[in-house]
Amino acid sequence: MVTSIVIVGVGGQGVMTLARWLGRAAVAAGYDVKIAEVHGLSQRGGSVEVHVRIGERVYAPVVSEGDADYVVAMEAIEALRAFRYLKEEALFVVNKRIIQVPGKYVDPEQVYRALAVHKGLRLVPAFELALKIGDPIYENSVLLGYVAKLLRLDGFVDWLDEKNLRAFEEGRRLASAL
Numbered sequence: 001m002v003t004s005i006v007i008v009g010v011g012g013q014g015v016m017t018l019a020r021w022l023g024r025a026a027v028a029a030g031y032d033v034k035i036a037e038v039h040g041l042s043q044r045g046g047s048v049e050v051h052v053r054i055g056e057r058v059y060a061p062v063v064s065e066g067d068a069d070y071v072v073a074m075e076a077i078e079a080l081r082a083f084r085y086l087k088e089e090a091l092f093v094v095n096k097r098i099i100q101v102p103g104k105y106v107d108p109e110q111v112y113r114a115l116a117v118h119k120g121l122r123l124v125p126a127f128e129l130a131l132k133i134g135d136p137i138y139e140n141s142v143l144l145g146y147v148a149k150l151l152r153l154d155g156f157v158d159w160l161d162e163k164n165l166r167a168f169e170e171g172r173r174l175a176s177a178l
Helices: 015-028 076-081 108-115 126-133 136-150 162-176
Strands: 002-010 032-040 047-055 068-073 086-095 121-124
Touching: 002 015, 002 076, 015 032, 015 047, 015 136, 068 076, 068 136, 076 086, 076 108, 086 136, 108 121, 121 136, 126 136, 126 162, 136 162
Parallel strands: 002 068, 068 086, 086 121
Antiparallel strands: 002 047, 032 047
């Protein structure tokens, strides 16, 4: 069985880093992993989309539309673009953070209501937790901990430094509270 994950966000948030760390944790747990950046440029402010597939044996890295077991969004507006990947029973893990589009205000509550049409939505306050740890840069570690807990990949992140490990544990704690 292969688990298909799509990770989306805004360039500069650490989307690629989150994908690599998730893949590294899965490899450490004994799984085969394929990762592909499919869309966008990893430049600051641009849309970034990365596919991660984990299983006993994975032959292709790209997740087809309607075939994702998990969609992980580091930013809520970008999450709206990723609906097309969700299976009906998929988990939709979305950082509550909204990065406003220049020149146009987007009401966060309106975005959250639009996301809530998917019954597997999990809004995660990764940005707020990262700020408590000291820097927004840790929000991808919070999401890594959250998703790793859901995927039962706990205990395979010994490469993280102290603050990233703290953020990872905060994410795991949130997922454990479900």
